Amino acid sequence: xxxxxxxxxxxxxxxxxxxxxxxxxxxxxxxxxxxxxxxxxxxxxxxxxxxxxxxxxxxxxxxxxxxxxxxxxxxxxxxxxxxxxxxxxxxxxxxxxxxxxxxxxxxxxxxxxxxxxxxxxxxxxxxxxxxxxxxxxxxxxxxxxxxxxxxxxxxxxxxxxxxxxxxxxxxxxxxxxxxxxxxxxxxxxxxxxxxxxxxxxxxxxxxxxxxxxxxxxxxxxxxxxxxxxxxxxxxxxxxxxxxxxxxxxxxxxxxxxxxxxxxxxxxxxxxxxxxxxxxxxxxxxxxxxxxxxxxxxxxxxxxxxxxxxxxxxxxxxxxxxxxxx
Amino acid sequence: xxxxxxxxxxxxxxxxxxxxxxxxxxxxxxxxxxxxxxxxxxxxxxxxxxxxxxxxxxxxxxxxxxxxxxxxxxxxxxxxxxxxxxxxxxxxxxxxxxxxxxxxxxxxxxxxxxxxxxxxxxxxxxxxxxxxxxxxxxxxxxxxxxxxxxxxxxxxxxxxxxxxxxxxxxxxxxxxxxxxxxxxxxxxxxxxxxxxxxxxxxxxxxxxxxxxxxxxxxxxxxxxxxxxxxxxxxxxxxxxxxxxxxxxxxxxxxxxxxxxxxxxxxxxxxxxxxxxxxxxxxxxxxxxxxxxxxxxxxxxxxxxxxxxxxxxxxxxxxxxxxxxxxxxxxxxxxxxxxxxxxxxxxxxxxxxxxxxxxxxxxxxxxxxxxxxxxxxxxxxxxxxxxxxxxxxxxxxxxxxxxxxxxxxxxxxxxxxxxxxxxxxxxxxxxxxxxxxxxxxxxxxxxxxxxxxxxxxxxxxxxxxxxxxxxxxxxxxxxxxxxxxxxxxxxxxxxxxxxxxxxxxxxxxxxxxxxxxxxxxxx
Numbered sequence: 001x002x003x004x005x006x007x008x009x010x011x012x013x014x015x016x017x018x019x020x021x022x023x024x025x026x027x028x029x030x031x032x033x034x035x036x037x038x039x040x041x042x043x044x045x046x047x048x049x050x051x052x053x054x055x056x057x058x059x060x061x062x063x064x065x066x067x068x069x070x071x072x073x074x075x076x077x078x079x080x081x082x083x084x085x086x087x088x089x090x091x092x093x094x095x096x097x098x099x100x101x102x103x104x105x106x107x108x109x110x111x112x113x114x115x116x117x118x119x120x121x122x123x124x125x126x127x128x129x130x131x132x133x134x135x136x137x138x139x140x141x142x143x144x145x146x147x148x149x150x151x152x153x154x155x156x157x158x159x160x161x162x163x164x165x166x167x168x169x170x171x172x173x174x175x176x177x178x179x180x181x182x183x184x185x186x187x188x189x190x191x192x193x194x195x196x197x198x199x200x201x202x203x204x205x206x207x208x209x210x211x212x213x214x215x216x217x218x219x220x221x222x223x224x225x226x227x228x229x230x231x232x233x234x235x236x237x238x239x240x241x242x243x244x245x246x247x248x249x250x251x252x253x254x255x256x257x258x259x260x261x262x263x264x265x266x267x268x269x270x271x272x273x274x275x276x277x278x279x280x281x282x283x284x285x286x287x288x289x290x291x292x293x294x295x296x297x298x299x300x301x302x303x304x305x306x307x308x309x310x311x312x313x314x315x316x317x318x319x320x321x322x323x324x325x
Numbered sequence: 326x327x328x329x330x331x332x333x334x335x336x337x338x339x340x341x342x343x344x345x346x347x348x349x350x351x352x353x354x355x356x357x358x359x360x361x362x363x364x365x366x367x368x369x370x371x372x373x374x375x376x377x378x379x380x381x382x383x384x385x386x387x388x389x390x391x392x393x394x395x396x397x398x399x400x401x402x403x404x405x406x407x408x409x410x411x412x413x414x415x416x417x418x419x420x421x422x423x424x425x426x427x428x429x430x431x432x433x434x435x436x437x438x439x440x441x442x443x444x445x446x447x448x449x450x451x452x453x454x455x456x457x458x459x460x461x462x463x464x465x466x467x468x469x470x471x472x473x474x475x476x477x478x479x480x481x482x483x484x485x486x487x488x489x490x491x492x493x494x495x496x497x498x499x500x501x502x503x504x505x506x507x508x509x510x511x512x513x514x515x516x517x518x519x520x521x522x523x524x525x526x527x528x529x530x531x532x533x534x535x536x537x538x539x540x541x542x543x544x545x546x547x548x549x550x551x552x553x554x555x556x557x558x559x560x561x562x563x564x565x566x567x568x569x570x571x572x573x574x575x576x577x578x579x580x581x582x583x584x585x586x587x588x589x590x591x592x593x594x595x596x597x598x599x600x601x602x603x604x605x606x607x608x609x610x611x612x613x614x615x616x617x618x619x620x621x622x623x624x625x626x627x628x629x630x631x632x633x634x635x636x637x638x639x640x641x642x643x644x645x646x647x648x649x650x651x652x653x654x655x656x657x658x659x660x661x662x663x664x665x666x667x668x669x670x671x672x673x674x675x676x677x678x679x680x681x682x683x684x685x686x687x688x689x690x691x692x693x694x695x696x697x698x699x700x701x702x703x704x705x706x707x708x709x710x711x712x713x714x715x716x717x718x719x720x721x722x723x724x725x726x727x728x729x730x731x732x733x734x735x736x737x738x739x740x741x742x743x744x745x746x747x748x749x750x751x752x753x754x755x756x757x758x759x760x761x762x763x764x765x766x767x768x769x770x771x772x773x774x775x776x777x778x779x780x781x782x783x784x785x786x787x788x789x790x791x792x793x794x795x796x797x798x799x800x801x802x803x804x805x806x807x808x809x810x811x812x813x814x815x816x817x818x819x820x821x822x823x824x825x826x827x828x829x830x831x832x833x834x835x836x837x838x839x840x841x842x843x844x845x846x847x
Binding site: 032033037043045046047049050051057058082085086087088096155159163166167170171173271272275279280288 | 347349357358363365437438440441442443444445446492493497498512513514515516536538539540541542544545548549551552554715716718719720734735736742744745752753754755756841
């Protein structure tokens with residue numbers, strides 16, 4: 001069953017995405033230089049004429065409007081073109097990165113949720129207590145430490161001094177024949193520990209604060225007082241009645257986090273030599289790899305719009321009051 | 326008698342060298358094309374150089390010697406080069422290597438559809454022929470000395486590339502070459518793995534495996550080195566000067582790099598048209614203190630347009646001394662007089678200009694600051710602007726929209742730098758962005774290209790060095806050292822004029838010190 005509301009939302013997607021692609025295409029061209037200029041940085045034996053020839057071959061000498069027209073034409077058949085850096089299909093390059101990115105982000109999101117929600121809710125119930133204050137200090141500390149300081153410090157302690165965990169990368173070099181499937185899993189888990197921890201710690205603050213304030217709001221409501229007056233146990237009052245309602249804003253937040261799941265953190269990925277989407281996007285921008293930038297933009301835009309939609313739908317589903325007719 | 330000696334020599338190993346182990350290298354960026362004609366970044370070149378061979382190469386003393394060619398002859402005053410190819414070379418898939426592959430490589434270089442940036446190095450070639458399967462004859466329209474070394478570019482296999490689109494060919498990611506290492510695996514932005522080519526024509530490499538790890542952050546690389554998880558690392562001067570204890574498992578090496586750093590003037594700017602002003606600025610910059618302060622002494626001041634280890638570098642040309650007094654004098658002669666506060670001006674116009682450099686290079690940024698300070702002492706007002714690489718190159722340098730820049734050139738041992746100094750190379754985005762023009766230099770640059778006689782060339786380039794050093798279109802600052810640390814278990818690295826990797830396929834590790842077992846296939 002597809003409701004008219006849903007259909008309408010989907011129809012709106014098309015012009016939104018079109019607009020985003022148009023703006024980003026022209027914005028991207030405003031940045032000086034192009035894909036070919038990145039070649040052989042200032043090697044005097046590579047002449048300006050040779051570079052111009054390559055530009056001509058790649059179709060980069062045509063007017064921007066024409067280039068955009070051709071891009072849209074290809075897009076209709078979902079052909080995102082080839083990367084200017086290595087002539088590989090852009091989609092292949094993105095799909096290659098997606099699993100590693102999803103793995104890292106799902107793990108850290110799961111870890112964050114697992115910690116942030118209980119901590120946030122509990123400190124709301126005990127608002128003003130010593131626990132609440134200590135937690136506030138801790139999460140803000142985690143939020144304020146620059147990622148690279150934290151990451152390098154952890155590498156130094158756990159990688160170098162204690163030797164418990166690998167410093168960077170996604171796998172050890174002794175792969176293939178000698179490692180069993182099981183050992184590979186353990187090896188990868190060991191590599192993931194530090195990046196997941198760093199990533200979680202930085203998002204812990206925001207999420208636990210949200211959880212705390214949303215719970216705080218709920219427990220001052222009349223129906224909670226009623227529940228307490230009825231003589232229900234605190235576990236039932238907070239764990240069932242309050243929790244359900246306090247979760248609602250979190251759902252919206254999670255919907256908005258969908259694009260973050262596939263987008264990556266440039267700093268984290270660079271430090272941990274992690275092969276994710278963040279580095280792909282960053283390198284694409286630095287290399288003016290237009291096709292790749294466009295594909296990533298459209299992809300992220302699509303996910304943002306979808307994330308909003310899903311958040312709305314889930315919201316309506318969990319909260320009967322705001323169901324749309 | 327001789328036969329017995331030979332048998333004796335063959336039966337006992339001349340050198341007790343062990344094979345095995347893996348060498349783990351680290352790089353900041355990933356490769357793009359593993360195809361010698363398309364690769365244009367240092368990571369791709371690192372791999373391509375191990376997987377492919379050219380017809381010629383530099384030996385440890387930077388002499389041009391045969392590689393896939395057993396030997397070569399330069400005939401008719403350089404109008405013709407004949408390469409006599411080795412007969413025992415096989416591609417990594419077992420097919421024999423012949424002159425036909427060289428013809429194919431040349432065909433592709435001239436194919437306009439191929440996205441190679443190197444075609445211009447072969448622009449003067451008239452014809453390439455193969456009189457027999459092991460001889461290649463190249464004729465030139467006019468003699469072109471740098472042309473010989475252009476044949477050091479990797480030769481590709483016809484049977485691999487003959488079908489399919491060249492630019493997107495699968496072999497660009499799974500190369501089949503003739504080199505000491507054969508390609509095994511590439512995990513994008515993680516690592517590349519190569520294996521010893523046991524049938525290499527120059528003897529199998531002693532190391533079984535070569536792993537190229539992509540670690541984008543330099544401090545993380547440093548940590549991996551301390552953790553002994555990488556065997557080779559390029560170092561910054563402050564890393565190089567870190568405590569000895571940090572390098573307990575690694576040996577540090579230093580040698581002059583084939584690059585130099587300079588401050589370039591825009592000679593179309595009226596400020597810098599006067600040679601006295603340029604000389605004054607050069608005299609007011611203390612290059613010794615730059616090398617000591619920024620490079621921690623790991624570099625050398627230079628006097629002219631060649632890396633210090635190049636044979637073209639003219640040691641007779643004295644490096645300009647640091648002499649602010651003479652600088653003031655020269656500026657006065659040129660009409661620049663200090664006001665009450667010491668600021669220089671001429672006809673009411675203050676002496677002020679912008680010095681630019683690219684972002685992300687700490688050493689260059691520090692350089693601009695030191696220059697700013699030292700020129701302030703003369704009463705010259707310097708604004709420093711640090712710009713993103715592409716912005717600087719495209720919007721400012723390419724369009725000659727700059728006053729002065731701090732910049733660097735990396736060049737090979739071949740000293741031909743026509744593109745940098747010839748007056749015909751001043752167009753937009755060309756490399757003579759300073760707009761330097763000296764008819765004598767123009768003539769010598771052409772002569773240097775036409776001449777194959779090493780003695781004559783030496784004279785020509787020494788002369789070019791002296792002329793440019795006198796004209797000062799750049800203030801030549803310094804030549805940095807290449808700084809590197811290699812794991813101590815690796816035996817064989819030795820610094821030579823060619824740097825350090827020239828005998829890489831002979832490096833080895835004693836059996837009891839090997840860290841990676843062969844059966845552990847990466």
